[in-house]
Amino acid sequence: MFLAxxxxxxxxxxxxxxxxxxxxxxxxxxxxxxxxxxKSDMIALDTADAGIGDTVLVVKEGAAVQQILGHKNAPxxxxxxAVIDDLDIQE
Numbered sequence: 001m002f003l004a005x006x007x008x009x010x011x012x013x014x015x016x017x018x019x020x021x022x023x024x025x026x027x028x029x030x031x032x033x034x035x036x037x038x039k040s041d042m043i044a045l046d047t048a049d050a051g052i053g054d055t056v057l058v059v060k061e062g063a064a065v066q067q068i069l070g071h072k073n074a075p076x077x078x079x080x081x082a083v084i085d086d087l088d089i090q091e
Contacts, residue, residue, distance in 0.1 A: 003084065004058045005030050006050050007041050018074035025050060025080065027058055032089055044078040057082040 010024035023046040029037040034055065042060075047068065050056050059065065060078045068079055 001057055001059050001081075003030050003032070004028055004042075004044075004056055004080075005034070005036070006052050006054045006056060006080075008052060010043055016075055018071070019045070019076070022046065022074075025052075027056065027078075027080070030055065032087065042078050044080045045074075045076045046080045048080050048083050050080050050083050055084040055087075056080045057084060 004027035007026045007028050010026060012024070015024075024043055025046050026041040027044050028041045031037055044058055045065070048056065057080070058078060059068070059081050062077050065074075065076045065079045066072050068081065069076065
């Protein structure tokens with residue numbers, strides 16, 4: 001699992017039938033201060049009703065995704081599982 005920020009929406013005219021009704025978003029990893037890590041974005045399936053600019057918790061592991069979706073049919077490896085409202089880090 002990792003923290004990420006939503007960068008944008010993915011629009012597709014066709015997609016796998018098991019993805020119909022699911023929103024795809026682009027995400028980029030962030031650190032605990034909210035700064036981007038790296039320069040590459042990932043596409044993630046949204047199950048938390050996230051939007052552009054939201055900080056989210058992302059799972060990047062196929063078996064976990066299959067458990068969340070309840071089947072093995074969708075070609076998904078990365079999924080958004082929560083929107084983070086606030087981070088309180090104590091040192």
